Amino acid sequence: MGLADAVIERVRVEHLDESVAGPWERGDSRFAVLVEAGGVTGAFAPVDELPAALIATRLGQSALRHPVADHRGLLHRLLAELGPHAAGLGRWAVGAMDCAVWDLHGRLADLPVAALLSDRPARQVPVYASWLSLDLAAASAADSVKATADEGFAFTKWALRDAEAREIALLAERAAEWAGQSMAVDALGTWGHLRTMEVSPLLVPETVRWIEDPLPRTDQTAYTQLLSRAAGLRVAFGERLSHVEDARALLENCRPEAFTFDAVWCGGITEARGWLGAAHEARVPVHLHGRAFLPAVHLAAAFPDAAGAVEYQVVWEPRRQRALHGTLRPNGGHVALPDRPGLGMEVHR
Template sequence: MDPADAVIDRVQVERLDESVAGPWKAGDSRFAVVVEAGEVNGVFAPVDELPAALVATRLGQSALRHPVADHTGLLRRLLAELGPHAAGLGRWAVGALDCAVWDLHGRLADLPVAALLSDRPAPRVPVYASWLSLDLAAESAAESVKATAGEGFAFTKWALRGAEAAEMMLLAERAAKWAGDSVAVDALGAWGHLRTMEVAPLLTPETVRWVEDPLARTDRTAYTHLHEQAKGLRIAFGERLSHVDDARALLEHCRPEAFTFDAVWCGGITEARGWLGAAHDVGVPVHLHGRAFLPAVHLAAAFPDAAGAVEYQVVWEPRRQQALCGTLQPDGGHVALPDRPGLGMEVRR
């Protein structure tokens, strides 16, 4: 079937079979979004229950009979269907459906998604490692950081939460020493303005390459204020944003060290292209969030001038890949772009 002639015949949500994709643990995503044209299926998995339910009960119906290759038109239709509820969970659901349609398009065209996005996608994509559940104050932390950094990742990222400012500085310095390089720090939205102002003068570029999400909300006013007051602090944000206009305004006014949005949470591969362009226009490096690792790899391969190293979540990503036949594992700080059609990985169903 020619992709130009194909329309979406069916959209369904399937619960993944625990006997082949499990065993499940708390927090695991357990659903797949399946899109069909003729006798060809496109699939995106794993997906959490709430966005999967929104696809099953509302968005899937809106996608029926839409041309498979008209990704921009489908995105507009889905966002219009959600109306004022398009932020947050709505964007996540749209993103999951969008990725399934891209997988379908690639299978129909017999091309990887990255090759649909670009004439010359990169064969390999750099990745960085994040391990946000590791307690840097634990006795075993030194070995864990050294072992992770020793695998050749572009760099590493670690979480710093509720410690006092001086202790956070010490932990960051230790992590950088163990890693043998500066590290990224994720504040998980928990620092707030005052704590960030306390910590900012204590962190040097030689130790910390950026502090990600120091504020609970990615708000233009709050981050502009922080940018003006905490001069020299390298900040990253992006995964908590829902609209490209908000993203563009923040990028222009705050000029973060890195833009770390998620390729599914933002609304999918189609929407992500605009976000990459917005960051590229103002010269802000993009390091795609690792929750949607497979779509992020295709985007980074298609647009290597706009997207740098992709986040590889060393604890969670191997668990998510249990839902896939085969694995997409980093090797020497890079991951190979799948060369099979679509997203390139079969889902265990």
């Protein structure tokens, strides 16, 4: 069977083997999505329980007999199955399916996904480090920040929440000093308008590159109002968005310092290409969210002019990759694009 004739014959969801990847801890993703055609299996893992269940009960059946290489057509079919208001969990499930099919396409074509997306993908992709569970007020924080920065990442990102404005500014200044460079701050949606406006004048670009997700919702009206009141505020957002129309409006009207959408949560690699194009047109830098690390690496390799350093979650990403052969780890602030077909992963089964 040639690639042009290949259609999706089977979709399965499997529980990952705890004897290989375990023991499981709270928050671990425990499922793999498997898609078959012509005796070849594509995969995406790890996937959380709820999107995996949606694939097993609805989306997998909708994908059967669809041509493997028709990614745009499959995306439309899956979104139609979910209805006009598909967002959140639905987009996440569609994105996981989309990535599994891209992996299958690459295996059938004997090419990495990045080489399907671009004739000349980059061989090395820059990454930045995020460690959002580290308490910057802890006695050991300085050593942790220094050790992370010394690994050569493009920059680092740390969480700051549950503190008064002056304490946030002081901790940010200390973290930048420990890292030896400006760093990004992730507010994790906890600050709100008042706290953000209190903190904004206390931060300088030499210390903080951006404040990510200061507001609980990524809403155009809310961010427009915030930015009109906090002159010079450098914000980043994107991972909470589900629709490209919302993304375009925010990029055009709010002009973030960085667009940080997730390659799976937005609907998958197929949809992410459009989001990269929208950001490129708006001249907004993209730093892809690290939850979907492997797809993000392939996208950044295929479109280096549109996507900058990818987020590497130094605590969570090694845990996610325990269930995979061929793990992808940074070296000197970069990761090498896998040269194996598809996404370059093999699931322990």
